Amino acid sequence: MSVTDFEMMKPIDNVNRALSSSGGSRHPLLTLFGSKTTRAWCYQVLVALLCVGFSWWLYSNAVDNMRAQRITTGFAFLEQSAQFAIGETLIDYQSSDNYARAVLVGLLNTLYVAICGIVLATVLGFIVGLGRVSKNWLLVKLAEIYVELLRNVPVILQVIFWSVLIRNLPAPREAIELFSFGFLTNRGLTVTVLQHHDGWVWTLVALVVALMLSSLLAFISRRLREQHGRAVSFTGLRFGLVIGLPFLVWWLTGAPSQLNRPELQGFNFKGGFTVSPEFTALLLGIALYSSAFIAEIVRSGIQSVPKGQLEAARSLSLSSWHITRHVVIPQAMRVMVPPLASQYVSLTKNSSIAVVVGYPELANISNTLMNQTGQALEAIAIMMVVYLIISASTSLLMNIFNRYVAIKER
C-alpha cells in the first residue's frame, strides 16, 4: 500500500475504533461523559481556554511593561526618517528616507544575496554531487572530503572566516592583481567592466530574442519529425542566429567597446565594479555551506534511480546519453526537487547571518531599526513576517510542482 493511501485514512477512524472498543480499560467516571466526541470536544475546549487565558496574561503584561518603559507601539515609526546610511543598496536611498524605505532596501539586498547564493550553491553542488557518483575513485574521494568538511563546520564560522580572510587581504595600494582584469583587496573585489552604453542593452535584447527564436526553431523541427516523419535540421540556422543577431545589433549600435577600468586614486580604486567584502564573505559562506548539502541531495537523487531501470535501458540498447536524459534525470529530478527547495529556503534564511559581517540585508537593518527606535516588537515582527512569506511561497510552489510531476500510481 502506498503512502498516499495512508494519508487519506482519517486518523479519527482508528482512534474512534480504539476508544470505543475499550470496554474495561477506561475509568468509569470518564465513560459518564458519554460518547468519545463529547470527550474530544471537552479536551479541545479546555485547551482553547488555556490558550486564550495564557495569551491574555502575556498581552496584559506586555501592555503594562511597555507603558512603564514608555515604549511606543504601532507602525507609525515607519514614516519617520531613518537617519542612518546604508552601505550597499540596489535602489536609491538617502539617510533622510523613511524607515519603510530602509526596510525595502534590506529586503532587496536579502533577495539579491539569496539569489546569487542559490545560483552559486546549485552550480557547485551539482558539480560535486556528480563527482560523488562518478566512476573515478579519486574524484569520489575528493568530493566526499569537500562535503564532509563544509557540512560539519557551522555556517556562521564559515562566514566569519571568509570575512576575516578578506579583511586581511592587502590594501588597494598593494592589491593582488588578477590577470590585469581585477584586483583583490581588503576593500573587496574590483573588476573591469564594460562601460555603460545603450548599444550593450540592445545587444542583450537581441541575444534574448535570438535564443527564443532558436528554441522555436527547435520546437518546429521536433514537431516536423514527429508528426510528418521529415527530418529537417535547423542547427546551422540556429547557431548562426544566436551568434549573428546580437553581433549585428552590436555593430549597428556603434560597436561600443569602452571598458570601465578601475584606477588607483589615492587610497582606493575609482571606476570599475566593486563587490564589497561583506557581500563576498556572506555569499561565499552561505553558498559553500549549502553546496555541500546540495551535493548530497544530487547524489541521493541519482542513486535513488533503481539499478533495474538502467539495466532495462541498456538492454534496449539506449546510449549512455539517452539513458541519462530520458531515464535517470526525470526520475532523479522528482526525488531531488523537494529537498532542493528546502535548501534554497534554508540558504535564504542563513542570509540573516549578515548581522555578523555587516552586510545591510533585512535582518541587519531590522536590528538597526530596533536599536534606534526601541520598538523591538514591530521590528522583529516585520522580519519574521517577511521570512515567513518567503518560506510559505516556496512551500506552495513546491507542492504545486510535486503534484504536477508526481508519478501516477493507482
Added chain:
Amino acid sequence: MLQRPVIEINAVSKWFGKFQVLNNVSMQVAKGERVVICGPSGSGKSTLIRCINRLEEHQRGQIWVNGIEMNDNLRNINRIRQSISMLFQQFNLFPHLSVLDNLTLGPKLVRKMSQKQATELAMHYLEKVHIGNQAHKFPLQLSGGQQQRVAIARALCMEPEILLFDEPTSALDPEMIKEVLDVMLDLAEGGMTMIVVTHEMGFARTVADNVILMADGAIVESAPPEQFFNRPEHPRTQQFLEQILSH
C-alpha cells in the same frame, strides 16, 4: 539444421570477488530454439544470461552472438544488444512514462523512427500481448501481470532475434502467471529464439526444445524435456526434480 548457432558460450567462468559464480560453462543455442534454464537459487542461471547481453562481464571464456564476440569493445556490445532483448523479474518499466512512451522510446531514439511509425509499432505489439487498451496508462497503475506483458511488448518493439527471460513470473501473484506464460507461448510458437530462466516446469515441458539444469555455477544436465523430466541422468537432476515437483 546445420546453421551456425545463434549463441555460443564457450568455457565461460566468472567470479564475484573470490566467489566463483560461473564455472566453465559451455552451451549453444540454435536459431528458433527455446531453452529453459532451471536450478536452485545461487546456481548462476541469471548471471549466465546477463553475461549474454553484457549486463555482467565474464572473466574467462568466450561468448559469441551471431558470430560477434562479446567483449569490451563497445561497438560489439551495441551491435549484439540490438539483436537481443531482455525481460526482468521486476519488469523495470519506466514509471514516469506512459505505457505507449515506454514502448516508443527505444524505436524513436535507437531505430530513429518517427513518432507516427513508433506509435504504430507499439500499438501492434500491445495488441499482440492483449493489452492495447492500456496504452495511455502509467506502469504503476497496472497489475503485475499487465506490467510484465507491457515489458514484453517493449522488448518486441526493438524487433530482436533473441529474447532473454530472467525469471519473468517469479514476482507475480499466482493468478497472473498464466497470462504472461500464454504470451510467452505465443512468442515461442511464432519462432522466436528464447532463453528462459524460470521455475515454471509446466512451461518447460510444453514449450522448451532443451532444458538445462544449473547448480553451483555449472551445467549439470542438458536434455530435451521428454528425457529431462522422465529419464534424468544425473542424480542432482533427480534431486532437483523431486524437490520442485513435489507440490
Added chain:
Amino acid sequence: MQHSAIYWLRRHLFSSLTQSILTLTLAIVIILVGVNLLRWGIYDAVFTGTVDQCRIAAGACWAVIAEKHRPILFGLYPYEQQWRPAICMLIWLVSVVVSLSPACWKSRYLWPLWGVSLVVMAIFMRGGVFGLVPVSSADWGGLPLTLLLFSGTVIIGLPVSVALALGRRSPLPFLRGLSVIFIEGLRGVPLITILFVAVNIFPLFLPANMEINKLLRIVVAIALFFACYQAEVIRGGLQSVPRGQYEAAAALNLGYWHTTTKIILPQALRICLPGVTNHIIAAMKNTSFVIIIGLFDVLTATSAVMQDPLWRRYYIETYLFISAIYILFGFALSRYAIWVEKRIDSSRNEQGIT
C-alpha cells in the same frame, strides 16, 4: 583472475582516456596542494613559542593555540576556577557515553539521568554553595557553554518534538491547528529572529517582577526551534508505520496513549532515525548562532580572542582549531548514527520504484 590491484586501478582510475587524464590532473593538483599544506602546517610550523618566533617562521603558528586555548575553551570564566567547567565537561561526557551505549537505551532512568546531570553541572558552574566561588551565568563561556546549549536543546527539544508531531496528527482539529501553526511558524523564520525574540521581546511579556535567566530563555528558544524541525521528521516516521499496527493495537483494546507510546512511537522512531540524528548534528552547529546575541560560546570566545593585536594575524590556525572541534563532533556523531542504524536495521523497506 582479475581481482588484483591492477584490475582495481584500471576500473576506478583509468577506465578510459578521459578518465585517465582526469585522474592524472587531479593527482598532480592533490600532490602540489598537499605538499604545500604539509610544509606550511607541519614542516615549517611553530608549535610552541612566542609571537616573535611565529613572525619569523614561514609556516603555521600553532603556538597561538597553546597560548590562547584557555580563553577559547572557557571564555570569560575566572582563570583559577576553570577546573570547574572542566569537570562539568567530564560529567557531560560520561552522561553521553552512558546514553549512547546500547545497554542503557531501554532504561527509564535516561531522561532523569540527564536532568540530574544538567542540574549538577549548572550548580557546579554557578557555585555559591559548598564553598565554591559564585560565578554568574553571564560569565559562563566557551566549550562548556556550547555543550550546555547543545544538551539543553536536545533534552528539551526531543520530547517537545514528539508532542508536536503527535499533535499534528491528532484527530482533534484544534490541537492539530495549533501544532501546525507552531511548527510552520518556527520553521519559516531564521534562528536569529527567534533568538532576538528570546532576548529582547520575551521579557516584555513577563510581569515586571518576574525574570527568567537569559541563558535559560536562549536554551528554550533553540530547543523549540530544534523541536519544530524534528517534529516534521518524526511525523514522517509516524506516517510510515503501517496501518495494520494501529488496527492490531485496536484489536488488543489498547487506548490512544498505550498504542502511541508502546506500539507506534518505537517503530516510528526507528524508521526516522537518520533524519533525527541529522538534526541533532545540526543542533550542535546551531549553538554557534548565539554569537549574534552576545553569548560567549566557543565561537564567540574565538572571535573575541582574535581581537588581540599580537596574535590576530594567526586567525587561520585558530579557526582551523575550532573547525576541527566541530568536524570531530559531527563526524563522531554520524559514525555513531550509522552504527546504530546497522544494528537495528533489518527489514526496513528502502524506497524504490516498482
